Amino acid sequence: MAKSSMPGKSLEVGKVFVKVTDQDKLFYLFSKKDSKDSEKHNHLELIGGHIEDTDKDFMAGTIRELNEEETTGLLAGKLSGQSPSRRVKIKGELHHIFEISIELKEYERLKHGKKESLGFELIPAAMLKKNKFRRSLTPKTRRIFEALGL
Secondary structure, three states, X not given: OOEOOOOOEEEEEEEEEEEEEXXXXXXXXXXXXXXXXXXXXXXXXXXXXXXXXOOOOHHXXXXXXXXXXXXXXXHHHHHOOOOOOEEEEEOOEEEEEEEEEEEHHHHOOOOEOOOOEEEEEEEEHHHOOOHHHHHOEOHHHHHHHHHOOO
């Protein structure tokens, strides 16, 4: 694992696209960031975060991050055993991008971790390419979208 200049953090990040389905409708789940940084606070981001030096590997770190941000364990359980669908480098950090799917009734049972998140927001799939939606993302999440060609 590549080391960061920040103590305890590596240069790897695990992020998860969570698809939420309701019959024929498709949404994506985002976390509303709680941050002292005004460019990030109350902005939307993918669930996940930095892999810590103490994490066994990027998968263990991503699952730890999911459990911190979504406290029922439902999302972490869905991620277990998955492989990243993509990997992209953003500002020198390797981002492992995962995709999981849940149904709307599962979404309704999720509980956000109050330490880092103000809550979850469902975004209709058709909105992902809209400028208004893009402006609601954290700067890093915007860069992830650009790197993925979204």
